[in-house]
Amino acid sequence: MVRFMSHEEAHDTAAMWAQTKASFMSWKELLTTENVAVQEMLRAGLVVACTNLACGSLFVIYFSSMILKEHMSDDEALLSTVIMGLVRVLVIMFIMRGLDRMGRRPLLLVSTFGLFLSCLWISCSFYLGWGKIAKATGFVLYMASYASGMGPVNCVYCTEIFPTKVRGKGFSLVIIASRTVGVTSTLGMPMLMVRSGVPVTFLLQAFINLILVALVFVYVVETRGRDPEMMEELFADVPKTQAPDPLDWKSWT
Secondary structure (H helix, E strand, O other), X not given: OOOOOOHHHHHHHHHHHHHHHHHOOOHHHHHOOOOHHHHHHHHHHHHHHHHHHHOOHHHHHHHHHHHHHOOOOHHHHHHHHHHHHHXXXXXXXXXXXXHHHHOHHHHXXXXXXXXXXXXXXXXXXXXXXXXXXXXXXXXXXXXXXXXXXXXXXXXXXXXXXXXXXXXXXXXXXXXXXXXXXXXXXXXXXXXXXXXXOHHHHHHHHHHHHHHHHHHHHHHOOOOOOOOHHHHHHHXXXXXXXXXXXXXXXXXXX
């Protein structure tokens, strides 16, 4: 650095870099932290990131056309898939225009509840033998629900809830967890569908999505208009409803 600045400037710059590096959390500090705000950030990030793939999004995207081909012609199945993609793009465009006005938490709640309803629709349509249009409509509704919040808001929320000292490692942690969930869902659901059929598979997915609605409701905090560097104060004020620890009998008394 001394080739481009004075010794004094180089010394000040090196000291600033050392101070900045020291302010970042290590992996050990992050995973064993007793900071309540950071714990709440991690919980919220894990819930949103894992819900993004636990809701069955990859399974539906990859296998919807194959499922529909068993109940309609190839051309009709292809048209349904095209409509799904078009609806997804249009809904995302609409949501991105109003994201800061509508807020993160309401969109995530509406999206996850819509995913529950659409999976229930798909299960009923196949179990009760509804027509081709009704079956395809279930997948279109699923894609619209996913695009209304869980799709576009996921990465926005998971990056802005962490302050600079935690952001890199925190975001990496929630992404690793979400991808693990995604692999499990993408491999497990097709096998369940072959074994138990479409109605049972989507009924199970609907039940999972209902649980995800509850998790989003409990753990996700609204962050609209908040400075990322002030998130620690926001999450420190989250009201706590501590449930008894099932491994500690004293906590039940």
